[in-house]
Amino acid sequence: MKRAIFFGAALSLGVSALAAEQAEPPAVGLLNRVVAAAERGDCNAVLPLVAKLKTMREFADVPALRLVTLHLSASCLHELKQPSAAYDDALAGSTLPDSDDYLWRLRLYYEVERKDWPAVVATIEALSNGRGATLNALPISNLYTIDTQLKRAKLAALRQRLLTVLAADSYWPDEPGATNEGFRYRNALALQEAGDTKAALDLVRGLTSPSLVVGLTLDPRFRAAFPAEYDIRATVERDLAAQRTAADRHPDAIGPLVRVADDLRLLGRPREALATLDTIRAKVMGNAPLVDRDEQAIWWWDQIARAHHADGDAPAAIAALRSGRALSEHGSTNVSLTINLANTQLVTGDPAAALATLAGFKTDDGSASPYGVMQMISVRGCARVRTGDQSGADTDLAYARAHEDDDPATATALLLCRGDQEGAAASLVARLANPERRARALEELSTFDEPSTRLPPDPIRAAWTAVGQRPDVQAAAEKAGGVRRFAIQRSGF
Numbered sequence: 001m002k003r004a005i006f007f008g009a010a011l012s013l014g015v016s017a018l019a020a021e022q023a024e025p026p027a028v029g030l031l032n033r034v035v036a037a038a039e040r041g042d043c044n045a046v047l048p049l050v051a052k053l054k055t056m057r058e059f060a061d062v063p064a065l066r067l068v069t070l071h072l073s074a075s076c077l078h079e080l081k082q083p084s085a086a087y088d089d090a091l092a093g094s095t096l097p098d099s100d101d102y103l104w105r106l107r108l109y110y111e112v113e114r115k116d117w118p119a120v121v122a123t124i125e126a127l128s129n130g131r132g133a134t135l136n137a138l139p140i141s142n143l144y145t146i147d148t149q150l151k152r153a154k155l156a157a158l159r160q161r162l163l164t165v166l167a168a169d170s171y172w173p174d175e176p177g178a179t180n181e182g183f184r185y186r187n188a189l190a191l192q193e194a195g196d197t198k199a200a201l202d203l204v205r206g207l208t209s210p211s212l213v214v215g216l217t218l219d220p221r222f223r224a225a226f227p228a229e230y231d232i233r234a235t236v237e238r239d240l241a242a243q244r245t246a247a248d249r250h251p252d253a254i255g256p257l258v259r260v261a262d263d264l265r266l267l268g269r270p271r272e273a274l275a276t277l278d279t280i281r282a283k284v285m286g287n288a289p290l291v292d293r294d295e296q297a298i299w300w301w302d303q304i305a306r307a308h309h310a311d312g313d314a315p316a317a318i319a320a321l322r323s324g325r326a327l328s329e330h331g332s333t334n335v336s337l338t339i340n341l342a343n344t345q346l347v348t349g350d351p352a353a354a355l356a357t358l359a360g361f362k363t364d365d366g367s368a369s370p371y372g373v374m375q376m377i378s379v380r381g382c383a384r385v386r387t388g389d390q391s392g393a394d395t396d397l398a399y400a401r402a403h404e405d406d407d408p409a410t411a412t413a414l415l416l417c418r419g420d421q422e423g424a425a426a427s428l429v430a431r432l433a434n435p436e437r438r439a440r441a442l443e444e445l446s447t448f449d450e451p452s453t454r455l456p457p458d459p460i461r462a463a464w465t466a467v468g469q470r471p472d473v474q475a476a477a478e479k480a481g482g483v484r485r486f487a488i489q490r491s492g493f
Contacts, residue, residue, distance in 0.1 A: 178255035
């Protein structure tokens with residue numbers, strides 16, 4: 001939520017507004033000096049003048065004067081790295097009539113920095129009550145981070161207040177093609193955990209994101225919301241129509257077309273997905289002003305790779321991932337596409353290339369999330385098995401077991417790759433017995449449409465089929481609610 005110092009909103013209030021309220025000439029003159037210093041970018045001159053303004057009667061009596069003063073003061077205090085004073089002025093200014101977005105965003109920024117979660121939630125609630133446009137404009141990734149922090153801190157009551165706001169129809173993120181469905185899903189989980197099953201089921205019935213719905217139909221906590229013969233293709237078709245509408249509304253954005261292509265691929269139409277992505281190739285490859293280039297360009301390449309892979313063209317998929325990997329991810333090393341490239345090399349028969357791609361990947365430098373590290377471990381551990389590096393493979397399996405909470409599926413996958421069917425079955429049975437882990441395990445055991453591909457089958461898929469047919473695994477799966485048949489393709493490679 002950081003932003004550059006911005007005086008435009010304060011200046012728009014204007015000295016004329018003060019004159020209209022008959023402010024005393026000394027206050028108007030002093031404010032003119034403050035504004036002039038701010039326009040020069042001289043915050044060291046602004047702050048002493050602001051201190052004088054705050055002692056004047058007009059500061060208390062004239063809201064316009066007070067708002068301008070607090071805006072300029074908060075801006076300069078922020079620039080000069082005086083966070084406590086900057087927050088105090090941002091907080092005071094945000095409560096005034098006609099306060100601007102900058103003060104609200106600065107207020108929220110400092111509350112998050114301080115991990116003052118009660119204040120953070122109160123601010124978001126206040127934004128939802130009359131400043132919905134400001135709330136909608138906040139980066140959705142920041143809001144997800146706040147929710148995750150509340151969950152980790154076990155602040156259930158605060159988290160429920162946050163999710164009530166973000167799961168409501170009144171909140172709709174401004175980012176092209178984005179929705180609040182992820183928050184609705186998280187809210188459903190929280191409501192279910194709190195014992196409000198009816199409200200949780202009502203929430204999930206309205207979800208349309210295919211990736212969410214597949215998991216929900218397998219989750220015993222939510223299966224009652226979906227009929228036994230649930231039509232997942234109809235869900236994907238509805239989402240496809242919605243994403244096409246979003247793409248039409250945002251011709252300067254990448255994200256909606258990436259989601260269109262993803263839905264087409266799920267429906268078994270990879271060439272149509274490629275054609276869709278190609279409609280903006282010139283813009284992505286050139287310097288066209290795309291509003292979400294920094295966030296979505298890598299996923300455009302990733303989706304091209306997935307479509308090529310589904311169409312049986314491994315070299316084209318790998319080339320696309322190499323191109324995407326060259327781009328930064330959130331301003332740093334592109335972890336996601338590095339892992340995806342290595343995985344594609346692995347499943348298309350080149351484990352040595354996968355290891356070369358992952359060479360130098362660290363598990364402790366913070367460049368990847370804990371889940372991302374586990375995805376890397378899954379690929380690297382299997383590649384080490386297939387290249388004969390048993391010691392390295394053992395190290396990766398030990399890591400996966402020690403960090404199982406970060407991604408329980410990694411240990412199962414590594415055991416399958418090693419040919420340890422007994423170990424993999426035990427891992428699956430344990431996951432199927434865990435209410436929070438069973439939906440993912442059931443999805444891995446469920447059946448999907450296979451792509452019409454010319455690629456040789458990945459041996460690990462055959463291993464999955466074999467372990468899924470074991471009586472102990474089938475019994476555990478049935479007890480966990482049972483697997484399903486989905487008439488779409490899998491979302492991954």
